[in-house]
Amino acid sequence: MLKITGLEKIYRTEDIETMALNRLSMEVKEGEFVAIMGPSGCGKSTLLNIIGLLDDPDAGSFQFNSIEVAHFNERKRADLRKRNIGFVFQSFNLIDELTVYENVELPLLYLGIPATERKQRVEEVLEKVQIMHRKNHFPQQLSGGQQQRCAVARAVVNKPKLILADEPTGNLDSSNGNEVMQLLTELNDGGTTVVMVTHSEHDARYAHRIIRLLDGQVVMENVLS
């Protein structure tokens, strides 16, 4: 599903150049659950942003479903993104002015899905993550775990082929964290590809495979049983 070869990303400030990704290559197959690990500054977030089509690489190739997307313009990226990719962030990134329901509905609005279908799909996914009873609450009125479940619901409401999770449990206590990991596993069992960046060895064990990065390169891969 994802084929990355020789990817490079360099950050420049006035007089310092930082190589965030250094000729990195990797692959993710459809239906896989991959965890990306590594110390701070190893380039895992940069990699996730590029995979998520939020950022473009300076060099190298990135194929998404066999289509070369490394140099797509913003409009094309946005289009591909909204149809295929769901995001889960460490800090949830829910919009404070919108209710749970409205937050989850947002991706469907950008896809131009009619109102009745939207309602059905939003409620379906809210049931699934078990926050249907809080659908008219605003994010600040929810616990951290509920907020992240809402964020997961938002990520999957458009039935993406790929979910990218950036330390999804980083702001949660262990029981809430486990619930979220359980959710991601269920989604993966349903056929969705999941790529997750994490610091937590515990969370990483939910994945099929762990890719370890150091200084912008893959240094080790572990396949878990």
Next chain:
Amino acid sequence: MIKNYLKIAIRNLKRNKVFSAINVIGLSIGIATCLIIMLFVKDELSYDRFNEKADKIVRVVFKASINGGKIAEATVMPPTAQVLLQDFPEVKEATRIQTSGTPTIEYREKSFREGALGFADANFFEVFSIPMLQGNAKTALSQPNSMVITEEFAHKYFGDENPIGKVLNIKSWKTLYKVTGVIEKMPSNSHFHFDMLGSLVSNPDAKSSSWMSSGYFTYLVLQDGYDYKKLEAKLPQTVEKYMGPQIKQAMGVSISQFQKKGNKLGLFLQPLTDIHLKSDMTGELEANGDIRYVYIFGAIAIFMLIIACINFTNLSTAEASKRAREVGVRKVLGSVKYELIRQFLLESIVLTSIALVLAIALVQIALPTFNELSGKHLSIDIKEHYLLLLSLIPFGLLVGILAGSYPAFFLSSFKPVEVLKGKFSTGRGSISLRSGLVVFQFFISVSLIVGTIVVYQQLSYIQHKKLGYEKDQLLVLKGTWALGKNEDVLRKELLKDPRVANVTTSGYKPAGDTDSNNSMAYAENDDTQMMRTLEYHIDDQYIPTMGMQMVSGRNFSKEFPTDSTGIIINESAAKAFGWGVNAVGHNITRLKNNDGLKIRYHVIGVVKNFHFKSLHESITPLLMVMESSPGLIVKVKTKDVSGLLNNIKKQWAAFNVDQPFSYAFMDEDFNNMYKVEQKTGTILGIFAALTIFVACLGLFGLATFTAEQRTKEIGIRKVLGADIPQIIGLLSKDFLKLILIACVMAFPLSYWTMSKWLQDFAYRIDISWLVFIVAGVSSAIIASLTISYQAIKAALANPVKTLRTE
């Protein structure tokens, strides 16, 4: 999707109450000011356009320059209309109007002395589109002693009776007028307003062929599409052909000799639609507007709106950090830039719409006051102004887009990767933009403050300038001509009253409407040096009563029988005749009438120059002769003025004349001369205050934001030992710097503009550097007060708390 945008917009407005309030209040004040000024400007520009032939009508005026004295008169000679109609086929129609004061008019037991009476040629209604409700517009003014009156006056005199055929009596003229027509009230945006129009054929002088007298407002209807300039170019020949012989007869010089000496005179044309805004001549029908005030107010309207839009732009970009995450999330979820731009524009349009509704309410509240100040009758009436109200919709959209476009582009260009990681910082670019906008706001505010101060200083200068006479405690009795011989009886009675210091018999006053008498005069026997002078007819008590001073020679006295050919001149005349201080003893010859009669006078005194016209005009040569002139001017020496007035009223009633007792105070008449300036000053002051208020609203918002943004910095500084004044200074310094820059920019511009304005006054103040200091310091103080609330709040905050928020 629109629904989602609206939802976010409204929730955002609710959540950020302070910012929303600042934006909405600022915008609505800006829009309201703009609307009021738009109504004002629209009204000013609409003058006389209600006439169907407005584009074809011109007024004939007279301009001359004689021995350096400039003359510009709105009226011309009696035969002008007829001659131009006769000689030029491009003139399709010519009509004249003559004004006449306000005599008492009677119908049976009803008697009123109010309303404006004029006289017009029979074809008046062919030229001007004033609807006639009753009577025949073509013939109503064709017969002598006919009169057309407005509906309002018809009702006043005749109640519900049919006015046509009724006879009105102007007792003092011993003439009767038959009502032949009833017209609608003349539109407020007409350059003249008559309540009654008599037929001009009633006046024998209207048939006069004299080119040496004047007094007729003359209007021509030109051929379709004919350029009036072409006709104007032909007028010099007409003047030479008709006026030439009469000038020669009166002055003994031919018109070409007259012109060779550098003198000029001629007839000129003014388009009807230019009269209200561009004409300022002697003897205008009514006080006209001024195109410059239209420009100034128009500019203020635009500035006001820009300032309010700037507030929006400033606050929205300042707030950007709060919205950054939303932008990031939306982008991640697949939104493209243009969708975000649309969203933010929609938000600003929502806000503008709220402001617009509020603005309309504000306009409704403020219009009566504005009308009072400006002397207008502006209103927002849905029936009458539905087009204007409809045009507010695109106007609102425009303002919304204007105010929201920069924030929209700014916000929508955030990179999701950065903002979602919290790496977001408002860039240097947006800070310098905000600073630029604050500078611009204060640049305008400071300019308006300077303008207002200068206007007020000039007005106060006028109030307190030594005028050459004492304008206070002078009581002018009106209409005393009606007393006939009893005028002198009243004068003597008045002198007996201990509350009266002095009385003079003269209708000439140096302020307000007065008898005016221009005459041509020359020194000694040199009739080649003809000069146009103003002439006062006074008695021996005039100069002491008015508190005027003699520079040399003496006042008129009953002890010198030769004083009937004595003359007192003012300093300007003494200078103009070339005598300076040694004028006494010289001779002056003046043309008595238009028929060439000459009278020789000997100068017995020179009176110190006094202002007999407004301070817009310089003091021109003035001659004073001892001739009778009806009118009583009383110098009062009491605080019990009302008691004195009651007494005079009783005496007046005893004479049993049909003229009601009326009076005025000289200082009121004097102040009336500067009504336009006073109104302008007040309006300018209000606008300046509003502008500053709106600018300060924005400043308050920005200060709030800065204080919030620097919470951590302030915390750290306090931990490191900074005290409260230092923190306040830190937060205020940046803003004060901006105001300083604004001042530096505003001073030259406002100096230049106000110098231009002052040039209109022959007597004016110098703009002192103090004005700029006051304007600069006061805006700095206002700004400091605005900022200080937030600065003090931030400085007093406990650093333990502020640092923990991180």
